[in-house]
Amino acid sequence: MRALTWHGKHDVRVDTHPDPEIINPRDAIIEVTSTAICGSDLHLYDGVIPGLLSGDILGHEFMGRVVEVGPKSTLKKGQRVVVPFTISCGQCFFCQKQQFSACDNSNPAEKQDMTETLYGHAVGGLFGYSHLTGGYPGGQAEYVRVPYSDVGPIIIPDGLDDDQVLFLSDILPTGWMGAANCDIEPGDTVAVWGCGPVGLFAIQSALLMGAGKVIAIDEYPNRLALARRLGAEVIDFKRTHVLEALMEMSGGLGPDAVIDAVGMESHGFAPDTVMDNIKQTIGMGADSAHALREAILAVRKGGRVSIPGVYGGFLDKFPLGAMMEKGLQIRTGQTHVQKYHEELLRRIGEGEIDTTFLISHRLPLEDAARGYKNFRYNQNEWTKVILKPGTEVTA
Amino acid sequence: MTNREHMSGHDDRQALWLTLGIGVLAGVVGYSVFQATGRNHVAHRPEDDAPARSTRRGGPARAVTGRTVTIAKPRAELYAFWRDAANLPRFMSSVGSATTTGDVTQWQLKGPAGMPLTLETRIIEHRDGELLVWRSTPDSQIEAAGRVTFRDAPAGRGTEVEAQIAYVPPLGEAGRLVAKLFQSDPSIQGRRELKRFKMLMETGEIATSRNQKS
Ligand SMILES: NC(=O)c1ccc[n+]([C@@H]2O[C@H](COP(=O)([O-])OP(=O)(O)OC[C@H]3O[C@@H](n4cnc5c(N)ncnc54)[C@H](O)[C@@H]3O)[C@@H](O)[C@H]2O)c1
Ligand SMILES: [Zn+2]
Ligand SMILES: [Zn+2]
Numbered sequence: 001m002r003a004l005t006w007h008g009k010h011d012v013r014v015d016t017h018p019d020p021e022i023i024n025p026r027d028a029i030i031e032v033t034s035t036a037i038c039g040s041d042l043h044l045y046d047g048v049i050p051g052l053l054s055g056d057i058l059g060h061e062f063m064g065r066v067v068e069v070g071p072k073s074t075l076k077k078g079q080r081v082v083v084p085f086t087i088s089c090g091q092c093f094f095c096q097k098q099q100f101s102a103c104d105n106s107n108p109a110e111k112q113d114m115t116e117t118l119y120g121h122a123v124g125g126l127f128g129y130s131h132l133t134g135g136y137p138g139g140q141a142e143y144v145r146v147p148y149s150d151v152g153p154i155i156i157p158d159g160l161d162d163d164q165v166l167f168l169s170d171i172l173p174t175g176w177m178g179a180a181n182c183d184i185e186p187g188d189t190v191a192v193w194g195c196g197p198v199g200l201f202a203i204q205s206a207l208l209m210g211a212g213k214v215i216a217i218d219e220y221p222n223r224l225a226l227a228r229r230l231g232a233e234v235i236d237f238k239r240t241h242v243l244e245a246l247m248e249m250s251g252g253l254g255p256d257a258v259i260d261a262v263g264m265e266s267h268g269f270a271p272d273t274v275m276d277n278i279k280q281t282i283g284m285g286a287d288s289a290h291a292l293r294e295a296i297l298a299v300r301k302g303g304r305v306s307i308p309g310v311y312g313g314f315l316d317k318f319p320l321g322a323m324m325e326k327g328l329q330i331r332t333g334q335t336h337v338q339k340y341h342e343e344l345l346r347r348i349g350e351g352e353i354d355t356t357f358l359i360s361h362r363l364p365l366e367d368a369a370r371g372y373k374n375f376r377y378n379q380n381e382w383t384k385v386i387l388k389p390g391t392e393v394t395a
Numbered sequence: 396m397t398n399r400e401h402m403s404g405h406d407d408r409q410a411l412w413l414t415l416g417i418g419v420l421a422g423v424v425g426y427s428v429f430q431a432t433g434r435n436h437v438a439h440r441p442e443d444d445a446p447a448r449s450t451r452r453g454g455p456a457r458a459v460t461g462r463t464v465t466i467a468k469p470r471a472e473l474y475a476f477w478r479d480a481a482n483l484p485r486f487m488s489s490v491g492s493a494t495t496t497g498d499v500t501q502w503q504l505k506g507p508a509g510m511p512l513t514l515e516t517r518i519i520e521h522r523d524g525e526l527l528v529w530r531s532t533p534d535s536q537i538e539a540a541g542r543v544t545f546r547d548a549p550a551g552r553g554t555e556v557e558a559q560i561a562y563v564p565p566l567g568e569a570g571r572l573v574a575k576l577f578q579s580d581p582s583i584q585g586r587r588e589l590k591r592f593k594m595l596m597e598t599g600e601i602a603t604s605r606n607q608k609s
Contacts, residue, residue: 021608024600072599089598093467093552107593108602109587125602136604145606148598 175201
């Protein structure tokens with residue numbers, strides 16, 4: 001089969017790999033019909049997440065048709081399913097608590113040592129996301145082996161097309177959980193850093209959850225325009241002093257809740273960003289976190305900080321004092337996708353959530369490398385890329 | 396043979412085995428660790444409630460290893476599965492096969508770099524649903540002892556399974572280093588095998604990211 005393969009920093013190519021086989025009884029094989037490039041893939045592309053090996057297949061946001069099932073799978077051949085990027089067994093302590101991304105069983109035992117040392121506990125398995133999270137071959141491929149297929153994939157009813165439901169796999173529940181983690185009270189002001197796909201879904205979710213005002217921060221006019229279309233007020237951080245503006249736009253109180261939908265490769269001109277980037281480049285494992293620092297300073301006293309943005313290592317100059325002295329609450333994590341599936345599918349079906357407005361490009365899988373490059377370097381125009389296996393490249 | 400007779404036997408393994416008794420071990424390795432700062436200095440540290448194997452390093456290297464996992468299954472079910480030695484190779488990747496005759500089990504192990512080793516063990520104590528203790532017989536190629544306990548976990552979380560192994564590395568200290576290099580050190584193996592046991596019992600399978608059968 002053909003699959004987008006990581007060869008090193010900024011070097012991804014579509015290569016030929018053997019087709020996946022059923023290994024465990026609960027497995028299913030999915031023929032991918034749509035798969036997306038996620039902001040998290042950019043961290044891999046940029047080589048700032050450890051534990052990738054040359055030859056690894058990337059991709060964790062995908063859907064398709066069931067083509068083969070193991071004896072314990074409950075799926076049927078031909079069914080259309082969206083596959084959560086988090087691999088979860090459904091039976092361990094964490095899955096039973098609906099903390100699916102913390103699944104204790106999905107990361108193979110021999111891969112757990114790394115995060116047990118790095119993070120104190122082994123993390124759960126994820127598709128296409130480094131060997132720290134299991135080294136599972138990813139979804140930017142023609143076929144994917146999906147473990148625990150009796151509990152993970154969500155079956156898509158006829159009448160909803162791929163574009164409408166694909167993001168149930170990752171960024172929609174991620175934006176949703178990002179907003180849910182803000183414990184929004186009616187009328188709250190919520191500030192969102194980053195108007196990428198995750199930020200955009202967080203904005204939409206926060207408004208649905210009753211926020212009175214959502215303020216979105218980014219530098220790209222097109223992305224800010226999408227945020228505005230959803231009903232947010234926007235701040236261009238290249239033009240405006242973010243902290244001052246947020247205070248003024250929230251009556252001098254500060255936002256009640258803040259969402260970091262940027263993650264570990266935050267841009268900024270401040271000295272902290274420069275130092276972060278130097279350390280990241282020379283492999284000191286330091287994350288770049290300008291947006292997060294700014295969010296912690298901006299949020300009101302006693303406010304809530306939600307961090308869907310991904311971090312992998314350590315952070316310098318973390319404003320711990322501000323966090324403690326202002327009495328903040330912080331919530332974060334890889335998304336517990338399966339927890340939100342049903343509700344979000346229903347809201348899509350009822351036309352309450354728009355999932356297609358952000359799609360800027362649809363490319364054949366064969367053209368995936370071009371998709372990565374542009375999603376990385378032309379963020380203004382390239383807001384979300386969907387890859388289609390089996391379609392022809394047109395010049 | 397009763398447990399008492401066995402425990403009072405005179406061989407080198409005796410001392411090692413005794414250290415597995417939780418209370419005893421705490422006393423033996425209860426050496427003081429001094430605070431680096433020198434301020435608020437505590438000369439003698441009373442025993443705490445942690446298992447002795449989690450004592451800070453710095454004392455003599457111990458060939459005792461152990462680990463606890465919580466498994467969301469009833470005690471009796473886990474015990475019964477573990478009690479049947481034929482089940483063990485399903486989650487112990489370093490065990491090629493295990494055959495039992497009476498109380499004695501013959502293990503074919505994959506040692507460092509695939510080096511074959513045999514271990515012969517005898518169950519010396521067991522309490523249904525609670526405890527299994529075994530040790531190697533005098534004929535065994537490897538000297539080792541192990542103890543697996545099954546306790547009800549709090550708040551209906553299932554069962555806490557604790558496995559402890561005490562062993563004499565086949566080639567002494569050097570053998571242990573080699574084993575570690577090849578990741579067949581019992582503490583690494585033991586940890587992974589306990590996790591695989593948990594996977595198998597909770598999910599019916601053992602997680603792998605392989606995409607091909609072979
Ligand atoms: N928690 C999860 O499970 C999960 C799931 C998916 C994605 N993510 C993470 O969410 C983050 C965003 O993902 P995405 O797909 O939207 O990525 P993206 O790269 O498309 O978007 C990031 C946006 O942040 C903006 N940005 C950069 N620096 C900023 C700053 N200082 N202030 C304000 N905005 C700034 C960029 O201009 C860009 O528009 C990534 O870190 C990704 O890894 C997390
Ligand atoms: Zn993602
Ligand atoms: Zn689980």
